[in-house]
Amino acid sequence: MTEIVYPPWRQRLARSLHINRRQVHAKYYQVASVCPAGRPKNRTMVFRGFLANSQSLLSVTDIRSEKVAHWQGKHKSHFEICWYFSGSREQYRLSGEVALLSHSLDLSYTQSVLGQQTKQSLLKQQWSNLSANARQAFYSSSPKAPFDENTTLAISAKEQPTLGKKPEEIDIGSSQISDNFCVVIFIPDTVDYLNLKSKPQERCLYDIQDDWKERWVNP
Ligand SMILES: Cc1cc2nc3c(=O)[nH]c(=O)nc-3n(C[C@H](O)[C@H](O)[C@H](O)COP(=O)(O)O)c2cc1C
Numbered sequence: 001m002t003e004i005v006y007p008p009w010r011q012r013l014a015r016s017l018h019i020n021r022r023q024v025h026a027k028y029y030q031v032a033s034v035c036p037a038g039r040p041k042n043r044t045m046v047f048r049g050f051l052a053n054s055q056s057l058l059s060v061t062d063i064r065s066e067k068v069a070h071w072q073g074k075h076k077s078h079f080e081i082c083w084y085f086s087g088s089r090e091q092y093r094l095s096g097e098v099a100l101l102s103h104s105l106d107l108s109y110t111q112s113v114l115g116q117q118t119k120q121s122l123l124k125q126q127w128s129n130l131s132a133n134a135r136q137a138f139y140s141s142s143p144k145a146p147f148d149e150n151t152t153l154a155i156s157a158k159e160q161p162t163l164g165k166k167p168e169e170i171d172i173g174s175s176q177i178s179d180n181f182c183v184v185i186f187i188p189d190t191v192d193y194l195n196l197k198s199k200p201q202e203r204c205l206y207d208i209q210d211d212w213k214e215r216w217v218n219p
Helices: 008-019 066-071 110-112 119-128 134-136 157-162
Strands: 029-034 040-046 057-064 078-085 089-102 183-194 201-207 216-219
Touching: 008 089, 008 183, 008 216, 029 057, 029 119, 040 057, 040 066, 040 183, 057 066, 066 110, 078 183, 089 119, 089 157, 119 201
Parallel strands: none
Antiparallel strands: 029 040, 029 078, 057 183, 078 089, 089 183, 183 201, 201 216
């Protein structure tokens, strides 16, 4: 079996995750998209690991959320992640393309992105990693819909089995993956690393076009 050699930034990031592992917020990053009016939009998301045998990063979201609309379409699927590790005082800014994976989205480019993993296995794996509470949100009414206590659990006919049930009572087996559930794959093509702890401070740029070679620059 051939050993996978990851880009140096990916190894560095794995080390930062390890050093900062006791801080819950070390798994949160800010993710930017661009809305149809051309304005930048950003939000916090949870890092849910690397795609197997790759340097792509995984998060999950609801397909009804605005960011998904921003990332659909050929020229709109760009992201920038800003990730600060307060323990080690390191910042990573990663940018590239997004691939969206969901039962209700049919996007042809995802298989090449997935490598040996199948769409179904990745959806299943990420769905099973969620708590019952987190899963229930995908069956609730749409993000940004006006709040109404009575309709929060108003669920489409297809999702009726969960109606009126407490999160712990919902059957959340693999066949129950919500159609609203979406795995987001962030495929970086450039990385900008900044280390405020080192003396002098360090900044390193990486570009896939340059074979991910380290380019040390002034901060
Ligand atoms: C700590 C924290 C973690 C979050 N993680 C996620 C996440 O993993 N996925 C997600 O879709 N939203 C997550 N959110 C909510 C988003 O920040 C955002 O409010 C929501 O997704 C709607 O964003 P949008 O309207 O830009 O699509 C998180 C919020 C916080 C504060």
